[in-house]
Amino acid sequence: MRTTRLGQGTSNGKPLMSRGVRVVYNWNLDRRRCGFVVLTVFLSILGVVANWWLVELPTGFRIGEPSPRTYRMRLWSVKAESPSEGFLSSLNALKIDPNQVLSQKLVGLISSFDPVTRDRLISAAIATGELVLREGGLGRTGGGVLGVDDEIWKALDNLSIPQAQKNVVFQILWELLVSSQTKGRARDVIVYEGQMVTEDIARLLAAEGYRDREFPWKRFLWAFFAVAFWSNMSWSLFSRADSGRRSYSLEPSHWGFAVTVIFLCWGLQLGMSSLLLDVMFPAAVASWLFLVLAPVVAFGISVGWGIVGAIICFIYFPPMAAIQTLQAVLSAGLGYSLLRGISSRLSLLYRLTYYFVLISLMSIFVRWGFGFPLDSAVLLQYGALCLLWPSVVLALLPLWERLFGVLSPLMIMELSHPSNPLLRRLQLEAPGTYHHSLAVGAMAGGAAELLGMDGLMVRAGAYYHDIGKLRRPKFFIENQGGGENVHDSLSPSLSALVILSHVRDGLELADEYGLPDFVKDFISEHHGTTCLAYFYRKARAMGEDVPIDQFSYPGPAPRSRETALVMLADSVEAAAKAMEHRLEDPSEVEGLVDEVIKSKMDSKQLDNVDFTMREIRIIRDSFVGALRSMRHTRQVRPIQGLKEGG
Structure with missing residues (x-):
C-alpha cells in the first residue's frame, strides 16, 4: 500500500525525488x-x-434628484432608522396624499372645511412639523412621543390662524408622530415618483433595502x-x-x-x-x-x-x-x-x-x-x-x-439497471460472467459502504469490469457450463493472449457504448499488472523461454480506492468459486480472503491506494461475511412419518 499522503507528490507511482521535476510540476500547478x-x-x-448596470442604475434613486419610481414599504417592512426619519417620511406622504397617512376620521374632519382652509391646514401641519424637526424637538424628548406635544404647541403659537384650526393641525401632527413610532404598514408609500429624494428619505429607502444609483x-x-x-x-x-x-x-x-x-x-x-x-x-x-x-x-x-x-x-x-x-x-x-x-x-x-x-x-x-x-x-x-x-x-x-x-446518482442508476443494453448482452451471451459480476458488485459495494465510499458507483464499476469477455465468452471458465475447456487444446501463450485481451476488448466496448470514464478505470485496473501464474508456469514447464511480461496484464495498478476494492472482490470471488467444495469451515473462508489480500499487497498492486490497516481489516471482514452468506446452504431434514411415495 502506498503511504504517500497529501503534499507528497508522486509520478507514475513513485515519489518525486528530483528537485528539478518538483519545481516544474509546482509551476504548472x-x-x-x-x-x-x-x-x-x-x-x-x-x-x-x-x-449595477442593468438593475440598480435604471431603477435606483439618487439624493437631490426626483425619485424614478414610487417606493413603498416592503412586504416584511422594517422600522425606520430613527423616529425623525419616520416622521419626515410621513410629512412627505402628507404633501402628496393625506389619505395615505391619516385616519379616516381625521380625513373626514379636514374634508368638512372649504378647499382653501383644507390647503391651509395641510400646509400649516407640514411647516410646523418641519420646524419641530429642525429645532430638534424629537431629539430633546429621547425620540418618543411624550413631551413632543409641548414642542408642537410652541410652534403652533407662532401661527396666525384660529384656535380651532390649530387644534386640527395638532391632531394631524400627532397622528403622524404616533404612526412614525411603529412599524410601517406593508405597501405604505415612502416617496412618490417625481418627488425629490432628500438625505433623510434616502436613509429610509436604504433601511428598506432599496439601492441607489451609486x-x-x-x-x-x-x-x-x-x-x-x-x-x-x-x-x-x-x-x-x-x-x-x-x-x-x-x-x-x-x-x-x-x-x-x-x-x-x-x-x-x-x-x-x-x-x-x-x-x-x-x-x-x-x-x-x-x-x-x-x-x-x-x-x-x-x-x-x-x-x-x-x-x-x-x-x-x-x-x-x-x-x-x-x-x-x-x-x-x-x-x-x-x-x-x-x-x-x-x-x-x-x-x-x-x-x-x-x-x-x-x-x-x-x-x-x-x-x-x-x-x-x-x-x-x-x-x-x-x-x-x-x-x-x-x-x-x-x-x-x-x-x-x-457523474450523478441518476447516471449510475441507469448504468446499473439490468435493462442497460450492455448488461443485457452480458446476461444473454455470457451468463456466468454476468453472475460473477453481480457477486463482485455485492461484495465490493458492501465493503465500500462500510468505508464511507460511494457504494453505488463501486457496484456499477463491478458490473462492467469484465465486459471484455463478451468477445470470446467460451474462453472463460464461468461460461463453459462444465463442458470442455477450450484451453486444453491451446498453447499456454495463446491462452494467456486470449485471457489478457479481455481488458483491451472491454475498453473498446466501453468506447463503443459510450460508457463514462470511471467505468473504463474499473475495466483497465481490476487486474492491475498481475501475472497469469498458471499459464506462465505451464509454459515454463513445457520448456518455453518466455518473459513474464507476456503473461501479465498491462495495467495500470489500481489508482483509486474504488478500483482497488473491485480488484480484491474480483479475486476473492473467483478464488472462492474455484475452491467452493473445500470451503466448509469458516476459518477456511477467512484464510482464503487473507491469502488473496496478502498476494495483492506483496505484488504491489495496492501501492497507489491509501488503504489503512484498519480499512483492510474492514474489507476482509466484509468479504468473509459476504462469502459465508453466498455459500450458505439450507439443511433439509426429512419429515417424520412421511412414507415413501406418500
Missing part, C-alpha cells in the same frame, strides 16, 4: 491555480458590474478580495494533483461544473437581491455539489462559496445576508447527511424534497427571529421553492453530465 483564481474573480466582478464599491471590493481568497483556498484544498486520495481532489471537469452552478445561482440571486427575494441559492448549489462530488469536497465548497455569495448578494442588507449565510451552513450539513447513499430515483426525489423543506423552515424561523412579519406571501414563496427546486435539480442533472462529463 501554480499556473492552473492562478488561472482559476483569475476566472472566478472575473466572473464575480462581472456579475456585480452587470447587476456604484456598489463595497460589494465590488468584497467580491474581489473574498472570491480571490476563497478560490485560492479551495484550490489548495481540493485540487492537489499529488493527493493520495483521488476522491478528495477535483479534475478540471469537476471544477468547470462547480464554477458553473455556483455562478449561475449567484447571478440568479444577485438579480433578485434588489427585491430582497430569497431564492435559497446556497441550498441549490449544495444539492448539485453533493450529488456529483465527493461529500467532503462538496461540504467544503458549498459552505465557503455559499457564505461568500450570500454576503456579495446582500451586503447592503445584513439581515438577508445572515439568513443566507445560515442557509449555506445548514445546506452543507443536511447535504452531507441526506444526499449520500442514494439507491433509487424515488429516494433521490424524496430526499431532495425533505432537504429543501428543512432549509425553508429554518429560513422562516430566522426571518421571524429578525422581526420580519410572516405573511402569506412569504410562506407561499418558500412553499413554491420547496416544490420547484427538487424538480430543477433533477431536471438539470443530465445537462451537467453531458456538458462536463460528471
